[in-house]
Amino acid sequence: MDANVLLEGIKQLKWHEQQTLYAELRGILYPEEKDVNVLTPELREVRFPHKVRCPHCKAMKVKKHGIYRGRQRYLCLSKRCGRSFNDHTGSPISGTHHPDKWVQYLKLMAQSKSLPATALALDIHISTAFKWRHKVLNALRQLEKDHLGGIVEADETYFLESKKGKHKHRLTNPRKHGGKAKQRGLSNQQVAALIAIDRDGAIVSQIVGRGNTSYVEIDKAIGEHIIPGSILCTDAARNYEAFAKRRKIRHERLNPKYERVRGLYHIQHVNAYHSGLKHWVRDFKGISTKYLDNYLAWFRFFQIHKNKELHAMKKQFLYEAFKSLRIA
Ligand SMILES: [Zn+2]
DSSP: OOHHHHHHHHHHSOHHHHHHHHHHHHHHHOGGGGSGGGGHHHHHHHHOSSOOOOTTTOOSOEEEEEEETTEEEEEEOOTTTOOEEETTTTSTTTTOSOGGGHHHHHHHHHTTOOHHHHHHHHTOOHHHHHHHHHHHHHHHHHSOOOOBOSEEEEEEEEEEOOOTTTTTTOSSOSSOTTOOOSSSSSOTTEEEEEEEEETTOOEEEEEEEESSOOHHHHHHHHGGGBOTTOEEEEOSOHHHHHHHHHHTOEEEEOOTTTOSOBTTBOOHHHHHHHHHHHHHHHTTSOOOGGGHHHHHHHHHHHHHTTTSOHHHHHHHHHHHHHHTTOOO
16 A cells, blocks of 8 residues: 555544554554553652652662563662652552553543443453543642733632432432422532633632631632732632632632623633533533542643643553642
8 A cells, every 4th residue: 555645544533543543553652651660760850850768668768679561760878767669559540459550541531531441441340430530630739729820810610519429430420410409599509610721821719618708718719829919810709709808819800791801801711611510511411529629630730731642641640649649
């Protein structure tokens, strides 16, 4: 077969078909990518940017201590600790039964695949798929929050309280997905997620409470993260006014009924973020409130890395997870 003819044919394909083809080709050319051990040197650098340190006691004095299952082991030389560890200790991929399936697993996570689809594709139990998902997401959540500067848009969006989770591995939710709250308006059945986003794309995203959000809750979520001299843009809600006053932040309030945009000031980025988030969450068919912060971290990850292609994104999950293990 003529490679040029083939190339011309590939150019005719749709973008997502080219992506699939590209992923297949990578698998043929770089089969070792499938094994997470191959990534270890990179992950070690991410985790220990200066020097390998003991994850148990933070000691600097450690020595190499043989290789086990293809991984470098270290021994902590602190007399009080003396424990051993490897580059993966404490990470989501440590101590799991199928280390060979992790890279593939992360690829499916980068595609927001459901737990049943993931379990089926990798031939793992659905509870394993669930555990791995939250190991990764817990790590993403550990990362320090972004600092927000310049024009900062902030607003809450609400999720109906869900106690799903006792039967977390069930494939269907007995309650109707996304059922309606029994009370009108904001009740304690509504869980508030606060999203703050600046024009450089820095994002803070977290659950702040139930029902109406107080300025104290806003302060707790973003107070320390807004750089002095920033301008806060919100809708007309009074809670932000009180927060801005307390923090001495310049505040531009917009009442969407009368004025959506005033010069550079608007909250359209945060509104777009909310609708993207809601749309994405819908595919998971009912998320337990208990795990909502994890899903917020996942969606935030997608927003920050949205321009990366699939194979870079799956690696990025590991980078972020290993970054979260850095010892300050
Ligand atoms: Zn130690």
